[in-house]
Amino acid sequence: MTEPEPETTSEFPPLLRCVDVTVRFGGVIALDRVSLDFRAGEVCGLIGPNGAGKTTLLDAIxxxxxxxxxxxxxxGADATRRxxxxxxRNGIRRTFQRQQxxxxxxxxxxVMTALEWHGGGGGLLADLARSPARLRREKARRQRAAEVLELCGITSVAHLPAARLPLGTARIVELARAIVDRPRMLLLDEPTSGMEEAEVEIFDHAVRAVRSEENCAVVIIxxxxxxxxxMSDRVVALDLGRVLADGTPTEVRSHPEVVAAYFGR
Ligand SMILES: Nc1ncnc2c1ncn2[C@@H]1O[C@H](COP(=O)(O)OP(=O)(O)OP(=O)(O)O)[C@@H](O)[C@H]1O
Ligand SMILES: [Mg+2]
Incomplete structure (x- = not known):
């Protein structure tokens, strides 16, 4: 029996558009006129062989x-030079291929570092006077962080330095940091590398939650x-900096060039 296709989310307008994006590193063309739309509420899987340009695409976005x-x-805004x-700060959050x-x-x-940029309000004076408004904000931040730590199943290790955590757990901490500020677009670069099976389940659950609660656009390499x-509503396959295929998981999995370039190697 084949699994049902995840529901499509094409009714959402594109949140982010790449138009003919090219990235060159000296003589290497890492991305070659890539045009792709990403929609709010859509999980897009990005696949392709090593060196295909996947990380470069997230770096450009x-x-x-x-x-x-x-x-x-x-x-709707031109973000090319932003x-x-x-x-x-406008809601594009990411994790990196190497744990950071x-x-x-x-x-x-x-996790709380991702909320710091909002500031405490009231400046140094409010800090020194421990103003009630400042304390309320601090409390709200702690509550939000606690909520996300719980969603990600890491409440029990919340007090431990990240360096003491196994790689898979540190990866979950990175995910929690990327989602705590309610991103509009979440970019994840090989997020499950180093995770145990149970952590992958938690990861899957947390990404689904952020997608549905925040109507977030998610791109996962x-x-x-x-x-x-x-996990994906849609899959994009890259090879040698070009888009080879873009469609539902079933369409992309059976695309002849994808099979040759990716699955066939
Ligand atoms: N900073 C850089 N300087 C020079 N070349 C680079 C740089 N970053 C990436 N490249 C080259 O650009 C191409 C695309 O690299 P990229 O890291 O985007 O691939 P990838 O699809 O993420 O691969 P992987 O699956 O191995 O992570 C490769 O040929 C790579 O060597
Ligand atoms: Mg990469």
Whole structure:
């Protein structure tokens, strides 16, 4: 029996548009005129062989790498030249291919760092006077962090420094940090590498929750084809910087060029 296809979310307008995005590193063309739309409420799996340009695409969307040509539009605004900070503050959050927790901070504080940019309100004076408004904000932040730690199943390790956590748990902390500020777009670069099976289940559950509660657009780079096909509404396959296929999991899995470039190797 074949699994039913996840419901399509094409009724949502594109939240982010890549238009002919090209990224060159010297003579290497990492992305070659990539045009893709990502919609709110849609989980998009991004697959492709090593060096296909997957991470470069997330770097271009999150502002870490400036495209050599092409444009990136986010929520109707031209974001092509916007800084990574602008993009993060406007709701584009990500995790990295290599785990990037702050090792000396506890899991809870790692998560709370993503909320710090909102500020405490009232400046130094409010800080010194311990103003009620300041304390209320601080409490709200702790509550939000606690909620996300719980969603991600890491409440019991919240007080431990991230450096003392196993890799899979640290990966979950990264996910919690990426979702705590209610992102509009969540970019995940090989998020399950190093996770145990039970952690992958928690990851799957948390991503589904953020997708449905925040109507978030999610892009997941994932080498576990079974997982990506199960989690995604849509799958995009890249090879040599180009879009090879873009469609439902079933369409992409049976696409001849994808089979040759990805599954066939
Ligand atoms: N900073 C850089 N300088 C030079 N070349 C780079 C740089 N970053 C990426 N590349 C090259 O761009 C191409 C795409 O790399 P990218 O990391 O995006 O691939 P990927 O699909 O994420 O691969 P993997 O599955 O191995 O993570 C590769 O040929 C890579 O060597
Ligand atoms: Mg990569």
């Amino acid at each position: 999150s502002g870490i790498t400036a495209p050599s040509a092409g444009q990136i539009h986010f929520a 800084s990574p900070t602008w993009r993060a 927790c702050f090792g000396w901070l506890t899991a809870q504080h790692n 994932e080498h576990d084809v079974g997982l990506v096909m199960r």
